[in-house]
Amino acid sequence: xxxxxxxxxxxxxxxxxxxxxxxxxxxxxxxxxxxxxxxxxxxxxxxxxxxxxxxxxxxxxxxxxxxxxxxxxxxxxxxxxxxxxxxxxxxxxxxxxxxxxxxxxxx
Amino acid sequence: xxxxxxxxxxxxxxxxxxxxxxxxxxxxxxxxxxxxxxxxxxxxxxxxxxxxxxxxxxxxxxxxxxxxxxxxxxxxxxxxxxxxxxxxxxxxxxxxxxxxxxxxxxxxxxxxxxxxxxx
Numbered sequence: 376x377x378x379x380x381x382x383x384x385x386x387x388x389x390x391x392x393x394x395x396x397x398x399x400x401x402x403x404x405x406x407x408x409x410x411x412x413x414x415x416x417x418x419x420x421x422x423x424x425x426x427x428x429x430x431x432x433x434x435x436x437x438x439x440x441x442x443x444x445x446x447x448x449x450x451x452x453x454x455x456x457x458x459x460x461x462x463x464x465x466x467x468x469x470x471x472x473x474x475x476x477x478x479x480x481x482x
Numbered sequence: 483x484x485x486x487x488x489x490x491x492x493x494x495x496x497x498x499x500x501x502x503x504x505x506x507x508x509x510x511x512x513x514x515x516x517x518x519x520x521x522x523x524x525x526x527x528x529x530x531x532x533x534x535x536x537x538x539x540x541x542x543x544x545x546x547x548x549x550x551x552x553x554x555x556x557x558x559x560x561x562x563x564x565x566x567x568x569x570x571x572x573x574x575x576x577x578x579x580x581x582x583x584x585x586x587x588x589x590x591x592x593x594x595x596x597x598x599x600x601x
Contacts, residue, residue, distance in 0.1 A: 376543075407586070409586075409587040411527075411588075413527075417593075418576055418591035418592060418593050418594060419527065419576075419588070419591050420591070421587055421588060421589050421590075424581065424586075424587045430589065462526065462527055464527070464529070464587070466585070466586040466587060469540050470529060470540070470541075470542040470543065471529040471532075471585070471586075472529070473526055473527040473528065473529070474526075475526050476526050476527075
């Protein structure tokens with residue numbers, strides 16, 4: 376099973392600033408990597424697939440990068456609605472696995 | 483509008499069974515993989531099972547032999563039969579629509595149905 380490790384566990388950032396979230400895979404997943412956003416009490420929402428392709432309706436301030444074992448989700452100019460938990464997930468090998476999440480909170 | 487709505491959750495004793503359903507609408511159900519992902523209270527996400535458009539099924543190790551995923555394309559409905567339930571199966575179970583015929587990313591998520599396994 377591929378282990379996905381996200382860092383940091385919690386990130387405190389002020390609105391208007393940028394944020395960088397990291398995701399590391401225990402073995403190469405190529406670019407078979409997605410990012411989700413989950414707000415409290417809501418279902419997750421797909422942000423990025425294929426490591427770097429924004430899903431429909433996702434603002435351009437969200438960008439994904441990386442391949443192999445190291446991935447990054449960057450969010451520029453944070454808006455109030457961006458404060459949430461972010462998960463990465465690999466779909467290279469079954470069982471598909473998620474990272475433990477990064478909580479992005481208001482500083 | 484794409485919608486997936488789960489039902490069938492509830493309280494069940496250890497060793498018991500439940501069948502979850504997911505009613506889908508707003509898209510060509512038979513053309514997309516479907517999956518179940520669970521989230522234990524206060525915890526992260528775990529991919530439980532997926533089914534492709536061709537009927538291939540996938541399970542995480544902890545549920546193999548206990549859970550069965552199936553789909554009825556004539557009813558636009560996904561199912562998860564859960565047997566021999568354990569305390570650690572307690573979670574919100576989300577149904578999700580894939581982005582292709584094979585389970586990969588989940589493009590649309592349902593709000594979930596809560597399964598509580600407790601005596």
